[in-house]
Amino acid sequence: MAATFDPYDKSSWYFGPMSRQDATDLLLAEEGGVFLVRDSTTIHGDFVLCVKEDSKVSHYIINKIQQGEQTNYRIGDQMFDDLPNLLAFYKLHYLDTTPLIRPAPRRIEKILAKYDFEGRDADDLPFKKGEILTVVSKDEEQWWTAKNSFGRTGSIPVPYVQKIEDGHHSLNDGNRSMSGGSNPVSQHQEAVNKRTNIQRKLPAYARVKQARVPNAYDKTALKLEVGDIIKVTKMNINGQWEGELNGKVGHFPFTHVEFVDSENNDGVDES
Structure with missing residues (x-):
């Protein structure tokens, strides 16, 4: 069967964060050559090409290689300028037992x-x-x-x-x-507390686990870089917490940080 997809239509084949098991479950019911690209769950910035081949689903790691201002994507011993070129190559060449035919269908969730x-x-x-x-x-x-x-x-x-x-x-x-x-507000706060695993005494320190560039018009939002240590001063029920980072006070989404545990605080004093 001839390939029937546009490698430059990222929305058709990129499924974002997805577990290996979820990708396998989705592709097992498909024919050979059906594929998707997901984020690597082990290496931040890398991707995984998941393909139905024969009676199994193969997961091929795609390494993102940054050299200066040049970015390349490596799969096996092949190197490409971007993901669309990688997918276009495997429309014409076999991976193990099949070339890429079409992206996996998206389930309405x-x-x-x-x-x-x-x-x-x-x-x-x-x-x-x-x-x-x-x-x-x-x-x-x-x-x-x-x-x-x-x-x-x-x-x-x-x-x-x-x-x-x-x-x-x-x-x-x-x-x-x-x-x-129950009061939905208290339920909501309980959910927030459950995510942080513990009722924190503020102020407390948290490490940024996910970068976020705020809207340019929102002057009170903090710009977050992975690895930054932020001083949390208030945990709001709406999920927008307040804190201090690099001398600036502002708000940020609680989903982008994780508290620094006292037993593993890398020198940060939580007291």
Whole structure:
């Protein structure tokens, strides 16, 4: 079968953060040559080309090689300028038992909002608790792109939503599961606390695990670089925490940091 995809249409073949098992489960039901590209779960910045070959799914690591201002992508002993050129090459050449035929189909995934999300950046998608959203893409581990019932798309924080299993959740089911007489604000704070594993005494220090460049018009947002140590001064219920970084005070998404444990604080004093 001839290849039927555009290697420059990244939205068709790039599935973002995805576990090896999820990729395998998705591709096992497909014919040979069906593929997807996901982020490597072990090396930040690298990718994995997942392909259905015969009765198995193969996972080929794609190393991102940075040399000065030049970026190349290596798979096996082959080197390419970018991912589209890599995919175009394997449209015509075999990997192990097949060339690339077409990207894997995207499953329509519905999610239920567990809490209100007001959004702070222009590219965020605000929503209310109980709303049903459709996943567009899983760009980052804690931030996805979703679409609401009005067709508007934007970024959403993953801890604020839950997956809707086929036939197991309706809007009412979701509301019942989040009710039970408890204050939704306290439930929300509980979820935030659960993510950080511990009720923190503030101020406390956290390490940036995911870079974020704020909207240029938001002068109170902090620019985050992976590895930065930020002094957390306030944990807001809406998920936008406040802190100090490089002498600047501002807000940032809690999903982009992790607290520095006192037993492994690399010299940072949490007291």
